[in-house]
Amino acid sequence: MIVDNNLEYPLYLQLYEYYKKRIVEGELKSGEKLPSKRYLSDSLGLSVNTVTRAYYLLEEEGFILAIERRGYFVEQLSNINVGKSIQEVTSFKKDKAEEILYDFSSSAISESDFPFYTFSKLYKKVIDKYRENILTNSDPNGKLEFKIAISKYLMESRGLITNPKNIVISSGMEYLFQILFYIFPQENIFGIENPGYDVLPSMIKSRGFGVVPIEIGPEGIDLDALEKSSVSILTITPSHQFPTGTIMPISRRLQVLHWANMSSKNYVIEDDYDSEFRYVGKPLDPLKSLDTSDKVIYMGSFSKSVAPSLRISYMILPESLMESLSEDAPFFICSVPVIEQMVMAEFLINGHFERHLNRMRRIYKKNREVAIKLLEKDPKVLNISGADAGIHIVVEFDTKKTDSELKKEFLKSGISISPLSEYYSGGEPSHSKFILGFGGLTRESLTEGIGKMLQIL
Structure with missing residues (x-):
């Protein structure tokens, strides 16, 4: 099968990989003509644009040559070193223990709202x-x-x-x-x-x-x-x-x-x-x-x-x-x-930047309000500090666990959050204060993540 609709990477890359592999391994010889874009489109059930993008990549990387009115032909290649295919690279699966479900880091932003x-x-x-x-x-x-x-x-x-x-x-x-x-x-x-x-x-x-x-x-x-x-x-x-x-x-x-x-x-x-x-x-x-x-x-x-x-x-x-x-x-x-x-x-x-900032201020302000409202209701939260600005707040928890112990427990549940003590020069004793960033989460994820965090406490 040349392409598979069930795979996670794009069809044009699958088609590109298929022909690249055949050229590199010598199945397709120098000067051999490739099928026309229209033929591949009809026979594989792909759009002409998909085939065009695959052929464009092959031509750009020097695997094929386009000759006007004649079609696409395999280039003269030598000293080719076969690298890993996209299938091999994308087959890597992240260790479940490393998976971050709720990123409360202060540097995280709302990726879905990028213009x-x-x-x-x-x-x-x-x-x-x-x-x-x-x-x-x-x-x-x-x-x-x-x-x-x-x-x-x-x-x-x-x-x-x-x-x-x-x-x-x-x-x-x-x-x-x-x-x-x-x-x-x-x-x-x-x-x-x-x-x-x-x-x-x-x-x-x-x-x-x-x-x-x-x-x-x-x-x-x-x-x-x-x-x-x-x-x-x-x-x-x-x-x-x-x-x-x-x-x-x-x-x-x-x-x-x-x-x-x-x-x-x-x-x-x-x-x-x-x-x-x-x-x-x-x-x-x-x-x-x-x-x-x-x-x-x-x-x-x-x-x-x-x-x-x-x-x-x-x-x-x-x-x-x-x-x-x-x-x-x-x-x-x-x-x-x-x-x-x-x-x-x-x-x-x-003016795109100013409009983008206005939009993000509204989103982050609402996220901040949601986070503070959830935290204020729980007796395990002793204090919430930080001015009405930025995309993080500092939260103090009522716990006997050290900062490092709590951070590890959070991480096991897919929660990434850092204690304030990590930001002191020369180190600082645990004081149960954590930096909670709210910029990189949707309101739904923010609510779920804070809920899980409070359960761990």
């Missing part, structure tokens, strides 16, 4: 509009068109006025930090939030910099501890602190800026984490918008707002650091493909 149709149109539009321009190298810090679109969006949505030329595009926050590590002299000491982004301490230490964890209180970073420390570069998430969910008030923000101005060596790295998802009032103005001395490095990302797999982030560098970038790290080249930068530029310019 697939819009992006498919924008990719075609960009290819038709820019053609050869998307094949050439651009500014090493990113395409100017994309940077202008980001600058315009930040001005309209966040009240932030910036020079597009000071924007640096990269694939993820980690890559942005690698750039900064080359700009800053190694005698600098980084101050990090505690708890905070769990990968950051090891990432900073790996480049030879000192790290000082600074405790997070109800209003954000502990200013007294900061001023008494030897920290010269402070990394913070003031709009929605990760992972506690606190929001830094304006008075504390001004104090942080005052600290930055106390020394020419001091800088603040502002990660505007989750700023787009605020459910009460408008998003708070970023620290960067209050920065009159050009001491704040602003970082933003499209991972939560669009999709983590895009791996598109950016930072706004102070003018003095732009000079250092060109002098000390000229070898850094933007790692985001030009076509993806131009697609995102169109997504921003034409």
